[in-house]
Amino acid sequence: MATMIIRWNDEIKPGQLSAEFFCAGNNHYYVGTVVIDGKDYANVYCDGELRIRNGDATATYSGELRDLGILTDKDLARPESDDYEVINNPWFDFYACADGEHLDMVCHTIPEVLAYATELSVLLEPCATI
Numbered sequence: 001m002a003t004m005i006i007r008w009n010d011e012i013k014p015g016q017l018s019a020e021f022f023c024a025g026n027n028h029y030y031v032g033t034v035v036i037d038g039k040d041y042a043n044v045y046c047d048g049e050l051r052i053r054n055g056d057a058t059a060t061y062s063g064e065l066r067d068l069g070i071l072t073d074k075d076l077a078r079p080e081s082d083d084y085e086v087i088n089n090p091w092f093d094f095y096a097c098a099d100g101e102h103l104d105m106v107c108h109t110i111p112e113v114l115a116y117a118t119e120l121s122v123l124l125e126p127c128a129t130i
Contacts, residue, residue, distance in 0.1 A: 002121050006044065006113070008032040015072035017110040023050040023090040025061040031092065034117040039126035040097045044113055048090035052076075055083050073109075094120070097127040 009032050010022065022031050026049040034042045052059045054068040070076055078084060092113050094103040103123075105116045 002036050003038075004034065004036045004118055004121070006032045006034055006117060012110060015074070018073045018076055019046050019048075019090045019092050019108050020050055020052070020065065020070075020076055021062050022046040022092070023048075023062045025050070031113075033097065034094070034120055036121045036126070041120045041124050041126055042094045042103065042117070043097050044092055044094055044117075046090050047093045049088040050090050051087040052089075053085045053087060096124050098125060 009030050013021070022029060023046050029046045031044040031046050033040050034044065050060055050062065052065070052068060052070070054070070057068055059065050059068050059070070065071070065076075076086075080086060089108070092107050092109075094105040094116065095101065096103060107113055107116055
């Protein structure tokens with residue numbers, strides 16, 4: 001059986017497993033690399049735009065969520081209201097490390113990333129080593 005790990009770029013914090021906590025703004029932010037049996041297969045990125053409004057304040061990257069009182073996935077999941085609105089949400093996506101091909105394996109949480117990552121060894125060839 002293959003051994004799969006993800007070499008994370010940032011610390012994974014309990015209760016902060018949604019893509020919103022990995023968003024560096026409206027861009028393509030490197031989150032980690034899927035490694036299977038010691039070989040790199042795919043890179044994981046947080047794609048898309050984050051925009052959440054809470055009252056008069058708006059968060060556009062993960063570092064601003066705390067200012068809105070959003071500290072956990074549970075805080076993100078609260079129902080929308082006149083005071084709280086999720087306008088745009090980011091997602092995780094995979095790109096083959098061998099050629100950068102967009103794999104279009106969209107997911108929204110770290111557990112989903114882990115589930116998708118286990119499928120990569122049958123879908124891709126590992127990156128060439130130098």
